[in-house]
Amino acid sequence: MRSVTIARNYAEALFDLGARSGDSERYADLIDAVAGAVETTPVVQAMLMSPRVPKGEKAKLMGTALRDTPREFVLFLQAVIKRGRQALLREIATEYMTLLDKRLNRVRAGVTLAREPNDALKRSITAGLAQQLGKEVLTHFTVDPAILGGAVVRVGERIHDGSVRRRMTRLRRHLLQP
Secondary structure: HHHHHHHHHHHHHHHHHHHHHHHHHHHHHHHHHHHHHHHHHHHHHHHHHHHEEEEEEEEHHHHHHOEEEEOHHHHHHHHHOOOOHHHHHHHHHHHHHHHHHHHOEEEEEEEEEOOOOOOOHHHHHHHHHHHHOOOOEEEEEOOOHOOOOHHEHHHHHHEEEEEEHHHHHHHHHHHHHO
């Protein structure tokens, strides 16, 4: 089985737990925080990934560290660890966010502009995308001066390239055709 498929299965199980308890969004924050802590804290990562530390000990330490979180969430993480899937925590978090976005009828979009946008432009782009897509849009803006102008919008796997650089490249190819 591919790791994405495994991560999706775990994310669906966690999503069901979150939906039953009414804490779906809190669980999203928690799984993202745990995955981030594992990625950015070398001591935690070393402990969780080490084959020398018994799985039961890893699960116990995770339970102790997360004693203020919902019991079902801690039990879920302990099950992930006991099955040796702790390396998939970031992928599980990503898949969980995808499930939550579907449930809340929202989509994530990446917008690349040639220069830093002001707040009015950000709101305008987000509103335009929301109107086009018919969903709430969570927009992440980046700056890349190489596109010269216009915008490159990525929604899921689709990329809409409206950059000046792309238009100039197309014009150049058109003019150079025999």
